[in-house]
Amino acid sequence: MKTLKEVKTGQTATVRKLTGTGPVKRRIMDMGITKGVSVYVRKVAPFGDPVEITVRGYELSLRKADAEMIEVV
Numbered sequence: 001m002k003t004l005k006e007v008k009t010g011q012t013a014t015v016r017k018l019t020g021t022g023p024v025k026r027r028i029m030d031m032g033i034t035k036g037v038s039v040y041v042r043k044v045a046p047f048g049d050p051v052e053i054t055v056r057g058y059e060l061s062l063r064k065a066d067a068e069m070i071e072v073v
Helices: 022-030
Strands: 012-018 038-044 051-055 058-062 070-072
Touching: 012 022
Parallel strands: none
Antiparallel strands: 012 038, 012 070, 038 051, 051 058
16 A cells, blocks of 8 residues: 555645544544545655645645555555
């Protein structure tokens, strides 16, 4: 399985599944990251944290740990 953390800068991926549980999963979903949505990776910080993405027309920064919970295709 490929996660959002593994997507390279400039690539677009589609969310397949959220693997987090409880409040963490809820927070990710509240940010608009849900199954089937398209995510564009804008930037990745030098040490990989945070990952800057565009989702549903707005920009968002995610921690590496959160990006690992998002499976993409």
